[in-house]
Amino acid sequence: xxxxxxxxxxxxxxxxxxxxxxxxxxxxxxxxxxxxxxxxxxxxxxxxxxxxxxxxxxxxxxxxxxxxxxxxxxxxxxxxxxxxxxxxxxxxxxxxxxxxxxxxxxxxxxxxxxxxxxxxxxxxxxxxxxxxxxxxxxxxxxxxxxxxxxxxxxxxxxxxxxxxxxxxxxxxxxxxxxxxxxxxxxxxxxxxxxxxxxxxxxxxxxxxxxxxxxxxxxxxxxxxxxxxxxxxxxx
Numbered sequence: 001x002x003x004x005x006x007x008x009x010x011x012x013x014x015x016x017x018x019x020x021x022x023x024x025x026x027x028x029x030x031x032x033x034x035x036x037x038x039x040x041x042x043x044x045x046x047x048x049x050x051x052x053x054x055x056x057x058x059x060x061x062x063x064x065x066x067x068x069x070x071x072x073x074x075x076x077x078x079x080x081x082x083x084x085x086x087x088x089x090x091x092x093x094x095x096x097x098x099x100x101x102x103x104x105x106x107x108x109x110x111x112x113x114x115x116x117x118x119x120x121x122x123x124x125x126x127x128x129x130x131x132x133x134x135x136x137x138x139x140x141x142x143x144x145x146x147x148x149x150x151x152x153x154x155x156x157x158x159x160x161x162x163x164x165x166x167x168x169x170x171x172x173x174x175x176x177x178x179x180x181x182x183x184x185x186x187x188x189x190x191x192x193x194x195x196x197x198x199x200x201x202x203x204x205x206x207x208x209x210x211x212x213x214x215x216x217x218x219x220x221x222x223x224x225x226x227x228x229x230x231x232x233x234x235x
Contacts, residue, residue, distance in 0.1 A: 037056060037059070037060065038060075038075060040052070040056055041053060041056040041057065041060065041075070041083065042077075042083065042086050044056060044095075045083045045084075045086035045087045045090065045092065045095050046086045046087070046089070046090035046092070047090060047092070048087075048090060048091075048092030048093075048094055048095055050092075050094045050095055050098060053083075053095055053098070054098065057071065057072055060072075060075065068103060069103035069104055069105065072099065072103055072105065073103075073105060073106075073109070076111070077111075079111055079112050079113065080110065080111030080112035080113070081111045081120070082105075082109060082111075083095070083099060083105075084096065084099045084100070084105050084107075084109055084117045085109075085111065085117045085120045086120075087099060087117075087129070088117035088118070088120045088121040088126065088129045088130075088133060089117075089120030089121060089123065089124040089126065089129075090124070090126070090129075091121075091124065091126035091128055091129050092129065093128055093129060093132055096117075096129055096132055096133070097132070100136050107133055107136045107137055107138045108137075108138055108139050108142065110144075113144050113145055113146075114143070114144035114145040115142075115144045115148075116138060116139065116142055117129075117133060117138070118130065118133050118134070118138045118139070118140070118142065118150050119144075119150060119153050121133060122150055122153045122154050122157065122159055122162055123153055123157055125157070125159055125162075127161060127162065130162060130165075131165070134165075134169070140166050140169045140171050141166075141169075141170075141171040141172060143175070143177075144177075146177050146178040146179070147175065147176065147177040147178060148177040148178070148179075149171065149172070149175055149177065149182070150166055150171070151163065151166050151167075151171050151172070151173070151175070151182045152175075152177055152181075152182050152185055154166060154182070154194070155182035155183065155185040155186040155189075155191065155194050155198065156182075156185040156186070156189055157189075157191075158186070158189065158191035158193070158194050159194070160191075160193045160194050160197055163182075163194055163197050163198065164197055167197070167198075167201045173198060173201055173202055173203045174202075174203060174204050174207045176207065180215075180217075180220070181203070181204075181207050181217065182198060182203065183195065183198045183199070183203040183204075183205065183207070183217045184215070184216070184217045184220050186198060186217075186229070187217040187218070187220050187221040187224075187226055187229040187230075187233060188217075188220040188221065188223070188224045188226065189224070189226070190224065190226040190228070190229060191229070192226075192228040192229050192232065195217075195229045195232050195233065196232055199232060199233075205217050205218060205233045217229075217233055218230065218233045218234070221233055
């Protein structure tokens with residue numbers, strides 16, 4: 001696999017809230033300079049330069065003697081993120097459509113943490129690619145290796161509209177990952193509107209996690225001085 005030629009140098013992309021150009025810089029910073037063509041391909045996916053992406057993908061496939069879809073599927077960062085993760089996080093429908101509809105990539109392709117491209121769309125606040133991935137069958141209630149779900153991701157980053165859309169699809173509102181529930185994530189990060197939406201949809205403020213060391217949402221709000229969230233949780 002081509003992942004051996006690419007290395008991860010930073011975790012800054014995780015839960016980023018950057019513009020498309022900033023997102024591209026962060027994503028391609030995770031590639032070693034060892035193979036410039038791979039860096040350019042990921043950059044094209046991040047920035048939506050479909051013609052350039054297709055040209056690079058074709059060259060890569062020809063060099064490897066395999067199909068374009070297989071070449072792109074095999075090309076991942078060390079952490080397992082691929083072109084669809086990049087395109088989803090960059091908000092580029094054109095590249096997502098090409099990868100899913102033409103190359104037939106799996107919409108729920110997982111990185112090494114078990115996270116699908118839907119997580120990237122959520123963490124970057126890309127509503128268009130988020131909606132598109134759902135329309136193409138992405139699992140709205142997926143869980144990664146720590147039971148962290150798309151709802152956790154949306155709550156952690158305060159994506160209220162995305163939270164509402166996920167809940168409308170019947171995702172589990174009180175599922176606990178290693179570090180707590182979505183409500184805890186929202187409260188700990190001071191996302192008052194997200195806390196309100198979760199409570200309005202039945203989130204249990206007394207739910208914590210599968211560990212006694214993880215605080216309940218109210219205690220998390222107090223610990224991180226999220227006073228507005230604390231008031232909501234006390235109502």
